[in-house]
Amino acid sequence: MREFVTFLLNGKRRTIRAESPTRTLLEYLREDVGLRGTKEGCAEGDCGACTVTVSHVVDGELTHRALNSCILFLSALDGRSVTTVDALTEPDGSLHPVQRAMVETHGSQCGFCTPGFVMSLYTASLNGMQLDRRGAEDAVAGNLCRCTGYGPILEAAKQVGSLPARPMSWDDDPGSVDEITDVQTVQLSDPRQTSFAPTSVDELASLYAAHPDATIVAGATDVGLWVTKQHRMLPTLIHVSRVADLRSIEETDERLTIGAGVTYSEAWEVLTRHFPDLGELVRRIGAIQVRDAGTIGGNIANGSPIGDMPPALITLGATLVLRHGETTRRLPLEDFFFEYGKQDRAPGEFVAAVEIPLDGQGANLRCYKVSKRFDQDITAVLGCFDIRIGGDGRVSAARIAFGGMAGVPKRAKTVEDALLGEAWTDATVEAAIPAFAEDFQPIDDMRASAAYRLLVAGNLLRKALHETTRPRSETRLVGAGAAIT
Numbered sequence: 001m002r003e004f005v006t007f008l009l010n011g012k013r014r015t016i017r018a019e020s021p022t023r024t025l026l027e028y029l030r031e032d033v034g035l036r037g038t039k040e041g042c043a044e045g046d047c048g049a050c051t052v053t054v055s056h057v058v059d060g061e062l063t064h065r066a067l068n069s070c071i072l073f074l075s076a077l078d079g080r081s082v083t084t085v086d087a088l089t090e091p092d093g094s095l096h097p098v099q100r101a102m103v104e105t106h107g108s109q110c111g112f113c114t115p116g117f118v119m120s121l122y123t124a125s126l127n128g129m130q131l132d133r134r135g136a137e138d139a140v141a142g143n144l145c146r147c148t149g150y151g152p153i154l155e156a157a158k159q160v161g162s163l164p165a166r167p168m169s170w171d172d173d174p175g176s177v178d179e180i181t182d183v184q185t186v187q188l189s190d191p192r193q194t195s196f197a198p199t200s201v202d203e204l205a206s207l208y209a210a211h212p213d214a215t216i217v218a219g220a221t222d223v224g225l226w227v228t229k230q231h232r233m234l235p236t237l238i239h240v241s242r243v244a245d246l247r248s249i250e251e252t253d254e255r256l257t258i259g260a261g262v263t264y265s266e267a268w269e270v271l272t273r274h275f276p277d278l279g280e281l282v283r284r285i286g287a288i289q290v291r292d293a294g295t296i297g298g299n300i301a302n303g304s305p306i307g308d309m310p311p312a313l314i315t316l317g318a319t320l321v322l323r324h325g326e327t328t329r330r331l332p333l334e335d336f337f338f339e340y341g342k343q344d345r346a347p348g349e350f351v352a353a354v355e356i357p358l359d360g361q362g363a364n365l366r367c368y369k370v371s372k373r374f375d376q377d378i379t380a381v382l383g384c385f386d387i388r389i390g391g392d393g394r395v396s397a398a399r400i401a402f403g404g405m406a407g408v409p410k411r412a413k414t415v416e417d418a419l420l421g422e423a424w425t426d427a428t429v430e431a432a433i434p435a436f437a438e439d440f441q442p443i444d445d446m447r448a449s450a451a452y453r454l455l456v457a458g459n460l461l462r463k464a465l466h467e468t469t470r471p472r473s474e475t476r477l478v479g480a481g482a483a484i485t
Contacts, residue, residue, distance in 0.1 A: 001184060001185045001186070001187055002184050002185075002186060002187070003017065003186075003187045003188070003189065004016060004017040004186070004188070005017075005019075005074060005075060005077055005078045005186055005188050005197075006078060006079070006180045007077040007078060007079065007080045007081065007082060007180065008080070008081040008082065008170055008176060008177065008180065009033070009082050009084075010035075010082070010083060010084060010086065010087035010168075010170070011081075011087070011168065011169060011170035011176070013180060016028075016074050016077075016188065017188075018189065018190060019074060019075075019188060019190060020074075020190045020192075020193055021073060021074070021075035021188045021189070021190070021193050021194065021195030021234075021237050022073055022075070022193060022195075022227045022234055022237070023073065023074050024069065024070055024071065024072060024073060024074070024224070024227075024228070025052065025069040025072045025073070025074060025077065025082065026038060026040055026043075026050045026069040026070045026072070028074055029052075029069065029084060035084050035086045036086075037084060037085040037086040037115045038050050038051075038052060038069055038084050038085060038086075038115060038116075039112055039113070039115060039116065040070055041070075041112070041113070041116075041144065042070070042144075043070045043071075043228040043229070044070070044071065044224075044225050044228060044229055045068040045070060045071045045221055045224060045225070045286075045289065045290060046142075046144070046376065047113070047116070047143070047144040048068065048113070048116040048117070048120060048140075048142045048143030048144060048287070048289060049112060049113050049115070049116040049143070049144070050068050050069040050070040050116060051066050051067070051068060051069070051115075051116040051117075051119040051120050051123075051142070051143065051289060052066075052067060052069045052072075052082055052083060052084050052085075052119055053065070053066060053067075053082070053083040053084075053119055053122060053123045053126070053171065054066075054067045054072070054077075054080050054081070054082055054083075055080065055081040055082075055083070055170075055171055055177065056079060056080050056081070056177060057079075057174045057177050057178055057181065060174060061174060062081075062171065062172070062173075062174045062177065064123050064126040064127055064171065065123065065263075065265070065292035065293070066119060066120050066123035066124070066142075066288050066289050066292055067289055067292055067293050068142075068224075068289045068290075068293070070224070070228065071220050071221065071224025071225065071227075071228060072220065072224070072293070073195075073217070073220060073224070073227075073237075073239075074188070075186075075188045075195040075197065075237065075239060076197070076217065076220065076239050076241055078180075078186045078197055078242065079177065079180055079181040079182075079242065080177070081170055081171065081176070081177050083119075083122075083168060083170065083171055084119070085115035085118050085119055087168060088118065088122065088168070096118075096122070096166065097125075097160065097163050097166055098118050098121045098122045098125060098156075098160050099118055101121075101156040101157075101159040101160050101163075102114060102117065102118060102153070102156045104156075104159070105152045105153075105155040105156040105159060106149075106152045107149060107152040107153040107155070107156040108149070109145075109147035109149045110146070110147050112146070113143060113144060113145050113146065113147075116143045117140055117143045117145070117153055117156075120139055120140050120142065120143050120288065120289070121139060121140070121156070121157055121160050123288075124139040124157075124160070124288075125160055125161075125163070125165045125166075126165050126167050126171060128165065129161075130161065131157045131158055131160055131161025131162075132158065132161065133154070133158070135157075135161065136154045136157035136158055136161070137154065137375075138283070138287075138288065139157055139288065140153060140154070140157060141287040141288065141375040141376055142286065142287025142288055142289040142290065142375075142376055143287075183199045183200070184199070185197065185198045185199065185203055185207075186242075192233065192235065193233070193234065193235055193236070193237070194235070194236050194237075195217075195236070195237040195238070195239060196211075196214075196236075196237070196238050196239070197238075197239040197241070197242050198238070198240075198242065198243060199242045199243060199244065200243065200244075200245065201243055201245035201246060201323070201352065204238065204240060204243050204246075204350070205323055205324070205325055205326065205350075206325070207238055208238055208348050208349075208350055209324065209325045209348040211236050211238065211348075212347035212348035213235075213236065213347070214236040214237060214238045215234045215236065215237050215238070216237075216238050216240060216301070216350055217237050217238065217239050217240070217241075218239075218240050218241060218260070218261055218294070218295040218297065218298040219241075219263065219290075219293030219294040219295050219298055220293065221286065221290050221293050221294040221298075222298070222302055222304075240260070240261050240350075241261060243261055245259065245352075246259040246260050246261030246262075246297070246352065246353075247259050247261045247262055247266070248262070249262060249266070249267065249270055251270065251358075252358075253358065254357065254358060255355050255356060255357055255358055256270065256274060256355070256356045256358055257321075257353050257354070257355050257356075258270075258296050258353060258354050258356070259297070259352070259353050260295060260296065260297020260298070260300075260301070260350070260351045260352055260353055260354070261295050261297060262295060262296050262297070263291065263292060263293065263294060263295050263296075264282050264285055264286075264290075264291035264292075264294055264295070264296065265288070265291045265292045267282070267296055268282050268283070268291070274356075274358060274362040275312075275316070275362040275363075275365050276362075276363060276365075277365050277366050277367045278312050278316075278365060278367055280367070281308060281312060281367040281369055281382075282308075284308075284369055284371075284374065284375065285308050285309075286376055287375055287376045290376075296309060296354060297351040297352075297353070297354065300313070300320065300333070300336070300351055300354065301343070301345070301350070301351045303337060303340075303341060303342070303343045303408070305340060305403060305404065305406060305407050305408055305409065306378060306379045306380075306382070306403050306404045306447075307403060307409065308369065308379055308382055308403065310333065310337070310401075310403065310409035311367075311382050311383070311384045311401040311402055311403045311409050312365065312367050312384045312401075313333050313354060313356065314333050314334045314384070314399075314401040314409060314411060315365060315367075315384040315385065315386050315399045315400065315401045315411075316356050316357065316362075316365060316386065316399075317332070317356075317357050317399065318332075318333040318354050318355060318356045318357075319331065319332055319333065319354070319355040320332070320333045320336050320351060320353075320354055320355075321351070321352045321353040321354065321355060322345060322349050322350070322351060322352060323349065323350060323352045324346055324348055324349035324350075325348070328352065330355070331344065333354065334401070334409075334410075334411055337408035337409055337410070338408070339407050339408060340407030340408060361386065361388060364386055364387070364388060364468070365384065365385070365386050366384065366385045366386075366387075366463075366464045366467055366468070367382070367383075367384045367385075368382065368383050368384075368460045368463060368464075369382045370382065370383075370404075370456055370460075371447075372447075378447065379403060379404050379447075380404055380447040380448040380452075380453070380456075381402065381403070381404040381405065381448065381453050381456045381457060381460070382402065382403040382404055383400070383401075383402050383456075383457060383460040383461070383464075384400070384401050384402070385398075385399075385400050385460075385461070385464040386398070386399045386400075387400075387419065387424065387464060387468060389424050389468075393423055393424060394421055394422060394423050394424065395419045395420055395421065395422055395423075395424050395428070396420075397420075398415075398416040398419045398420055399411065399416065400412040400415055400416055400461075402440065402457060404442070404447075404448070404453060405436075405439075405440040405442045405453055405457060406440050406441070406442065410439070410440070411439075412435070412436060412439040412440070412457075413439060414435040414436075414438045414439045415432050415433075415435045415436055415439060415461070417435075418431065418432035418435045419432050424465065424468070424469065425465075426462075426465065429461055429462055429465045432461065433457075433458035433461060433462075436454055436457045436458055436461075437454060440453075440454070440457070442454065
């Protein structure tokens with residue numbers, strides 16, 4: 001075990017010792033290194049002004065992620081390469097093509113948000129992202145422009161998309177990152193806090209069994225806010241981002257197994273291929289900065305009643321794999337959630353993977369997220385439906401799960417029972433809708449009232465009927481309905 005963190009910053013090696021494990025990269029950049037091009041806007045991963053490019057080696061090649069440095073802990077950076085906007089300009093003062101595109105299209109107004117946009121587009125370019133209108137909107141969805149200059153910025157994005165990627169030297173050389181990468185567990189401590197970053201699942205299991213009160217950190221898209229907004233002191237942290245065993249995706253004829261450390265971005269392709277609606281739902285989880293950091297396992301283990309992944313995975317009949325020490329157990333995901341803030345997970349036990357059955361019905365899944373805006377928003381209600389129709393036109397099987405309707409993600413079993421054996425028609429759906437009030441007693445909060453949530457739940461069942469019995473082009477909603485399309 002070594003007691004320091006090593007990473008590359010704009011191509012130069014940095015070593016961090018005796019530092020708070022929850023100090024953020026943004027604080028380090030601005031206060032210690034004097035790289036103030038990276039801005040602090042919200043300190044919660046929403047505005048993108050602090051975006052940087054973080055690269056690491058996967059299967060011998062560099063992979064690049066756009067991350068919010070305001071919630072990225074220094075203790076999570078071991079073996080990574082960080083690129084900031086300060087390094088893109090050439091020594092002779094000439095601009096990088098991404099910066100030049102922003103200038104030529106007049107994409108910068110007050111300039112505060114510009115570095116974040118530049119780094120988001122730089123990362124998109126490195127990854128070969130298609131920057132047509134939709135791709136451009138996705139690339140910058142996690143960046144907020146307070147001057148409402150989105151039109152020119154999107155033009156800059158499309159201009160970047162027409163140019164060959166031009167990485168900086170350290171973003172194009174996996175060898176330089178390999179030189180600072182090893183398999184030792186990393187410990188970083190100050191007098192009040194300690195963090196560990198193991199590289200094997202066995203070492204993770206051992207550490208967590210020894211420190212059952214530790215906070216497990218994956219992408220820190222939630223834990224980061226505990227520090228920056230709630231000012232919580234986290235005495236012990238265990239980072240899982242270096243554990244290769246948790247970052248695997250395995251496919252067989254029977255199931256898809258996704259390691260708990262797989263990010264939304266990493267899972268997107270395989271989920272889209274098997275479950276098109278789930279892939280589209282993932283595209284609406286946060287923005288690229290959030291999807292590049294947040295993990296499937298973290299979204300489950302967090303236990304939030306409005307987490308976006310659990311309703312879909314419950315509907316698909318997913319099984320959770322849990323590990324404690326040397327013991328592994330499996331349980332249906334729907335049984336993992338007891339009540340608000342409580343899950344079936346013993347001290348020292350962690351989520352290792354989720355297993356999703358591949359029974360050939362993936363195209364049948366329908367997922368609908370209702371929120372006030374399309375991108376980068378918290379769910380008010382999320383409904384997922386797997387309705388299977390027999391040859392006689394009657395419902396042969398039904399699994400329906402919701403988020404935002406109870407203290408935990410939960411199935412609508414009374415509604416399912418009301419549908420089973422009945423003809424899949426408007427009349428059947430209308431007769432089943434009152435059963436939502438038996439399955440759920442939603443709360444009133446700032447996102448929606450209880451009455452609204454029940455109304456929306458019924459409307460989403462109607463939408464599932466329409467989408468499975470009519471061409472999808474006929475069921476696209478506009479205006480207020482755009483949030484659930």
